[in-house]
Amino acid sequence: MAHDTDTQPTSTSDAHEPLGLPGSGDWLAWVGERCEGQLAEAKRQVEHVKSAQGPGEGGAREVLAAWNRAEIAIANAGSVALWAEVHPDAGVRDRADELSQQVQKYVTELGQDRDLFAVLDALDAGPQGGLDDDARRVLDHTLRDFRRAGVDRDDATRDRLRKLSERAVKLSQDFGRNIRDDVRSIRIAPERLAGLPDDYRAAHPADDDGLVTITTDYPDLVPFTTFGSDADARRDLALAQSNVAWPANDEVLQDLLAVRRETADLLGYASWPDYDAEVKMIGTGQAIAEFIDRISDVAIERARQEVAVLLERKRVDDPAAEDVATYDSRYYAELVRREQYEVDGQVVRTYFPFESVRQGLLDVTGRLFGLGWTPVPQPDTGTWHADVASYDVDLEGVRIGRIHLDLHPREGKYKHAAQFDMVKGIAGEQLPEGVLVCNFSRGLMEHDEVVTLFHEFGHLVHHVLGGQGEWLRFSGVATEWDFVEAPSQMLEEWAWDADVLATFARNAEGETIPADLVAAMRRADHFGKGIYAVHQMSYAARSYWFHARQHDDLTAYGDELQRRYSVFPPLEGAHMHCAFGHLDGYSSGYYTYMWSLVISKDLFSAFDRDDMFAADKASAYRDKVLAMGGSKDAADLVADFLGRPYSFDAWAAWLAE
Known part of the structure; x- marks a missing residue:
């Protein structure tokens, strides 16, 4: 950004322009040039680091600064993954996936580069090295990451870890792409839109066959499962949504889980959750399992009371009802809030x-x-x-x-x-x-x-x-x-x-949302907190136990975990793990x-x-x-703000409200 000669920017950030995007230009070429150019810059900076032959040559600060420049370039190259998720051109999305694989391959190679590790490991972290607290923290975390990548393992193990890393990247991309590209739908008669708001019905006219198409995209899914009074239609849409990426992602996920288990084993960890949790606040895999059970134990009684309220309301419509299904939960929770808390979601929206x-x-x-x-x-x-x-x-x-x-x-x-x-x-x-x-x-x-x-x-x-x-x-x-x-x-x-x-x-008349309506919304929001907590733990349990042990049938085991932790029975015929995108990025850590x-x-x-x-x-x-x-560390950030260590007290009080 240009400035007048007599005016200096008040921040160094202000001296730099945002990233220039190609707009209507050649995105395919731009994505490649951006990624490959930044990878080349990363390699140049890595060579600067490795050229420091002795621990004192150039000073620890200068060496670490070169490593920082390399990490900046790697992050810039790695951000190409964004375009795989949002670009409207499938060719650009595919190219971004290919480039992401190249970036991750290079990151894996760096993590096992013994010469690079030796230079960084030899840096003087003491006062003579010129490193302040932040720089020492960078160095500590960097060395930890090298060890977690297997830099200190034998050649055969490091070679296998490289192959596993490359395989994991490809499987992760396949898993996400299968979800992204698989939009499912149901086609129903217009009268089965009963209960839906007028604007929703207007936006979903019947086609030439006299049927209405409802997709699993959120703008269709959320209102339909909240307001649609046709239980069979809600079930059909919920089943479609729970089968996105089925059966393709079942095999992909099994392969990804196997890669993660073998990676953890080669690095000397008892399980993938132990490896993954080592760099998190929670610390260990066992602590994840204990946390899931702790939350469940605290919330289960409230959840049972709440689902009993939903079942009572469901029996008004269906006297023979014996349980509340997952596809019933939003609909009957909305009715309970409307009838018992005087909050009508169709008015609120x-x-x-x-x-x-x-x-x-x-x-x-x-x-x-x-x-x-x-x-x-x-x-x-x-x-x-x-x-x-x-x-x-x-x-x-x-x-x-x-x-x-x-x-x-x-x-x-x-x-x-x-x-x-x-x-x-x-x-x-x-x-x-x-x-x-x-x-x-x-x-x-x-x-x-x-x-x-x-x-x-x-x-x-x-x-x-x-x-x-x-x-x-x-x-x-x-x-x-x-x-x-x-x-x-x-x-x-x-x-x-x-x-x-x-x-x-x-609203459309320019009227501000009434304070008493918001107060009622808050009261109504307290209903369902127990259900939410235990159902979240059923997801967290899938995330943890899928990674902690091998299971030949993920659908059957996922259903078992849902019966153990959730108050909703599994949906017969559903394979929700195939569309559970967090199993990729969060792996065993959905508890987070x-x-x-x-x-x-x-x-x-x-x-x-x-x-x-x-x-x-x-x-x-x-x-x-x-x-x-x-x-x-996050615990220190919280303590700096609160003036004390974090605790469960506020959450427990919230749950009890």
Whole structure:
């Protein structure tokens, strides 16, 4: 960015431009050039590191700085994975997958490069080496990662680990692609849309055959399972959704699990969960199993009471009903909230048109964290799709990053909700850029979708605020993986506050959502917390036990775990593990959502519910937690903000409300 000669930027971040995207240009060529160019730069920097023949030559600081430049380039090359998830051109998506394999292959080779490890291991981490606390932490984590990659193993073991890593990358891509590309649907008569809102029915007209198509994409799925009164249709759609990527992903997942088990064994770990948990807050695989059981034991009685309420309501419609199925849960929970808590979801959603929610989210987070969001016209961003809205982010008048919101479904796009890195921020080098990828309706949103948007945006804020430091290792959402959801889960609280919602939640007549309705929504939200907790543990148990031991029939074992932990019986004919995308990225660690929720409730306990925008608390949280990235252990970040170690107390109190 150019500046007047008599004016200096107030931040090094402000001296750099966001990444230039090709827009209507040749994306296929650009993706390749971006990735391969950054890989080449990484290799040049690695050679600089390896050229330091002695531990004192050039100084530890200079050597570590070269390694940091290499990691920056590797991260830039690795971000090509984003385009495999969002680009509308299948050729670009396939090319991005190919390039991602190249990046991971190089990362694996580096992790087993004994010459590189020897140089870094010989660096003087003491005062004479010139390393400050952050640099020493970078070095410690780097050396740990080398050992976890098998750098100290024999040649045959290292060769096998390389092959397993390459195989794992390919299997992960196949697993995600099979989910992404498999949109299923049901076709039903128009009268079977009974109970659905008028705008939903209008958006789903009958075709020439007189039938209506309902897909498994979220804008179709969520309202249908919430409001559709036709139980058989709900079941059919739920079954279709639970069979996405079946049977293809059954074999893919079994192969991926086997690769992970063998990798852990070769590295000397008792199981993959032990290997995976070593670098998380929880520490060990056994601790994961204990945590799952602990949550289940605390929540099960409340869950049973709540499902009894659902069953009682279901018997009004079906006196012979003996249980509540998974496809009943949202529908009857909605009826209970409407009839017993006087909260009608179809009324609530009229206050949440998408465009108003998106702007309201920007206004709320801007006010809370002192951030400015300036829209960037599409010609200036060179973005990949017309749906994408981009914003420059500033703090105290200084641009600190850019965000991109890609929030509606389309063919070939990632099917869930997540934040992806486009660029990791490095002070004086490159601005952080993140992409929020979701699948919301263009019209009215359910309130739980509003909560989801706040949640995912929390990751984006964390990525930008945490991307202002020197070291790539700590840039953005770089904390232990079982903490990364906590800041996002805490931001959900602002989507439940009447004063906050009043700033943007308005219906077509311009009427603000009534405070008494929000109060009723909050009361109604307490219903189902026990069900949510134990059902989450059924997912967490799949995630853990699928990895901890071999199981020949994942469907049968998954059903067994659901019967053990959830209050809903398994859906006959469903193979939900094939569409359970978190089994890839989170592997054995799906417990992290509940672990993070425990911490998020504790973090939120420091805020004043009567003054959600209190500047002292918001800025302290911004600066002591979000802006720190991964420069401290998560437990220390929480303690710095709360003034004490984290505890279960706030979560237990929340569950008991």
